[in-house]
Amino acid sequence: MFENNVICKLLNIKYPIFQGGMAWIGTAELASAVSNAGGLGIIGAGHMPPEVLRAEIQKCKGWTDKPFGVNVMLMSPYVKEVMQVVLEERVPVVTTGAGNPGEYVPELKEIGSKVIPVVASVALAKRLVRSGADAVIAEGTESGGHIGEIATMPLIPQVVDAVDVPVIGAGGIGDSRGMAAAFALGASAVQMGSRFVMSEECIAHPNYKKMVLKARDRSTVVTGRTLGHPARVLQNKLTRKFFELESSNAPAEELEKLGVGSLHRATHEGDVENGSVMIGQISGMLNDIKPVKQIIEDIVNGLPQAFQAAEANCK
Numbered sequence: 001m002f003e004n005n006v007i008c009k010l011l012n013i014k015y016p017i018f019q020g021g022m023a024w025i026g027t028a029e030l031a032s033a034v035s036n037a038g039g040l041g042i043i044g045a046g047h048m049p050p051e052v053l054r055a056e057i058q059k060c061k062g063w064t065d066k067p068f069g070v071n072v073m074l075m076s077p078y079v080k081e082v083m084q085v086v087l088e089e090r091v092p093v094v095t096t097g098a099g100n101p102g103e104y105v106p107e108l109k110e111i112g113s114k115v116i117p118v119v120a121s122v123a124l125a126k127r128l129v130r131s132g133a134d135a136v137i138a139e140g141t142e143s144g145g146h147i148g149e150i151a152t153m154p155l156i157p158q159v160v161d162a163v164d165v166p167v168i169g170a171g172g173i174g175d176s177r178g179m180a181a182a183f184a185l186g187a188s189a190v191q192m193g194s195r196f197v198m199s200e201e202c203i204a205h206p207n208y209k210k211m212v213l214k215a216r217d218r219s220t221v222v223t224g225r226t227l228g229h230p231a232r233v234l235q236n237k238l239t240r241k242f243f244e245l246e247s248s249n250a251p252a253e254e255l256e257k258l259g260v261g262s263l264h265r266a267t268h269e270g271d272v273e274n275g276s277v278m279i280g281q282i283s284g285m286l287n288d289i290k291p292v293k294q295i296i297e298d299i300v301n302g303l304p305q306a307f308q309a310a311e312a313n314c315k
Contacts, residue, residue, distance in 0.1 A: 001300065006166045007189040010134065011067050011093060011114060014038030015300055017179075018137070018168055020193025021071020021095055022145065022278070023047070024267040025204045028056045032063035033201040033292040042069040042095060050081035057089045067092040069116075074099030087111060095137060098146070098229075102131035116168070120148025125159045125167075133165060137191050140171030144194050144280035146231050147171075147222065153185065160186030174282040176302030180310065194280040199292045207270035208277060211236075215283035227255055234277040238262060 002008045007016045017039035019030060023046025031041030041064070043056050053070070060068050070091045072082055075098040083104050086094055094101070094108055096117045101108075108115050114134040119125040125136045138159040140152025148155075152171040160167045169182030170191035182190045197204055198212060211234055222230045223242040233239060238258070245255055259276070266275025279286075290298075 001303075005188060007135065007168065010166065011040060013040050013067055015296060016168075016189030017296055017299065018042060018069075018095075018170075018189060018191035019196045020143075020170065020191050021045070021069070021097075022193050022197070023073070024263055025197065025202055026071065026193075027203055028059035028063060030196060030199065030202050030292070031068050032060045033199070034196065034296070035060075035064045035066040035068045037293040037296045038066075039296055040067060040069055040093060042071050042093070044071050045076065045082050046073055047076050047078065048082065050078055050085045053082055054085045054089065057085070057091060061089075069093030069095055071095045071097060071118075072101070073097050074101060083107075086113070100128060100131060101133075102128070105132035118170070119159065120150060120155070122155075122158050122162045125163050129163045129165055135166040135168060135188075136163060137168040137170050138187070139191070141232075142172030142281040143170060144197075144220070144232050144283075145278040146229055153181075156182060156185040156187050172280060172282050174280075174285055176299050176306040177309075178282075179299055180303060180306035184310070194282055194286060195295060196292065197279065198286045198289050199295055200289060201292050204267050205270035205272075207272045208266055209289060211272045211277055212279050212283050212286055213289075215279065215286070217281070217284040219283055220279060220281055224255070224259070227252055231276070231278060232280060234272075234279055234283065236275075236277065237273040238276060 005016050015038040019034040019041050021042035021044035023044045026044030031043045034041035045053050090111050093114045116135045117128045118137040118139050138156050140155050141147045156169045166188040168189040168191050169187035173190045174195035179190050220232050221235050224230045226246050262276035265271045266277045
């Protein structure tokens with residue numbers, strides 16, 4: 001299976017499954033486990049200082065001999081230094097978010113890195129392909145963390161139709177059915193973040209994972225819309241405070257201050273009431289914590305049945 005998959009060939013991976021590059025929890029532990037299991041593990045650089053990222057990359061190299069990636073947040077205050085580390089460490093795959101990586105593409109291509117930006121619209125996808133992207137990740141608003149406005153189902157086929165590079169579908173995908181649906185929409189691979197949060201190798205605090213296990217279909221909300229960078233998270237005391245401030249037209253500075261350090265409080269300190277518990281709308285489907293290898297094998301092994309079920313409904 002997947003011998004002729006364009007993404008598997010492009011990146012030299014066994015399965016067309018990416019792990020989302022999640023800040024604070026997309027660490028070498030998780031990334032190396034995903035790569036060792038046949039997918040593409042991705043270190044989430046977030047706002048990491050450059051030397052912290054270098055240490056994560058070197059750990060990942062020590063734990064896997066398979067391809068892996070780094071997700072670079074282009075709004076990071078350390079972005080130039082982070083990109084320099086990526087170049088020096090010759091990272092095989094670079095995914096990007098929150099901006100246009102165009103200025104870095106020539107140097108990345110020079111060392112053989114594949115550049116795969118995350119996009120939330122057709123216009124952005126077309127612009128980044130013109131900048132030299134090897135593929136794009138079309139991420140719908142169902143995903144956890146920072147999001148766009150278009151849902152996954154309408155976004156994937158429109159991006160597929162608009163660009164001439166492979167498209168990776170993301171947002172609301174966490175099992176064989178989601179992967180089959182993404183393929184049906186024209187995607188060549190999928191990216192999953194929330195599903196891998198609920199893995200044994202993910203370093204997220206146990207309280208974080210327990211809160212996700214209790215989540216249902218309507219448990220996530222979106223904060224930060226008035227700031228221009230909305231994020232999908234689980235409802236808690238922090239989100240209620242956000243909504244109070246947003247509804248009272250509080251100054252942006254007050255909202256920004258409320259969000260500072262909130263993700264780390266949840267992921268590392270375990271404060272899931274006053275921290276930001278970023279997770280996608282599939283949180284209600286995440287009912288167990290399993291090794292990464294089992295997560296990937298379950299999805300891949302379940303694909304034939306998912307396609308058979310779709311075919312049965314067409315008869």
